Amino acid sequence: xxxxxxxxxxxxxxxxxxxxxxxxxxxxxxRNRGNRPIHEYRRDAEDFANALNRAHGLAPLPVHTYNNLxxxxxERLRRTDEAWPRELATEQxxxxxx
Numbered sequence: 001x002x003x004x005x006x007x008x009x010x011x012x013x014x015x016x017x018x019x020x021x022x023x024x025x026x027x028x029x030x031r032n033r034g035n036r037p038i039h040e041y042r043r044d045a046e047d048f049a050n051a052l053n054r055a056h057g058l059a060p061l062p063v064h065t066y067n068n069l070x071x072x073x074x075e076r077l078r079r080t081d082e083a084w085p086r087e088l089a090t091e092q093x094x095x096x097x098x
Contacts, residue, residue, distance in 0.1 A: 020068045
């Protein structure tokens with residue numbers, strides 16, 4: 001696991017326990033990955049392709065996390081009105097198995 005500040009790790013861990021984040025490992029990896037594949041100079045094309053493929057695999061994570069958080073907040077706040085934000089579309093977003 002790469003460096004992750006304690007507060008961020010605690011938040012991600014809590015999100016996983018609440019069912020908002022699929023896995024702590026994915027959350028930490030996505031946080032640490034950021035724009036790394038684009039900003040790092042890579043000499044090995046295969047290494048670069050693997051990094052891009054993994055980043056692509058994590059791309060749906062924020063959308064799924066948003067939808068989980070949205071549903072959690074709506075349930076906790078007991079909101080049913082039309083003004084509540086809708087979930088984001090996920091038809092074409094498939095998360096790989098954890």
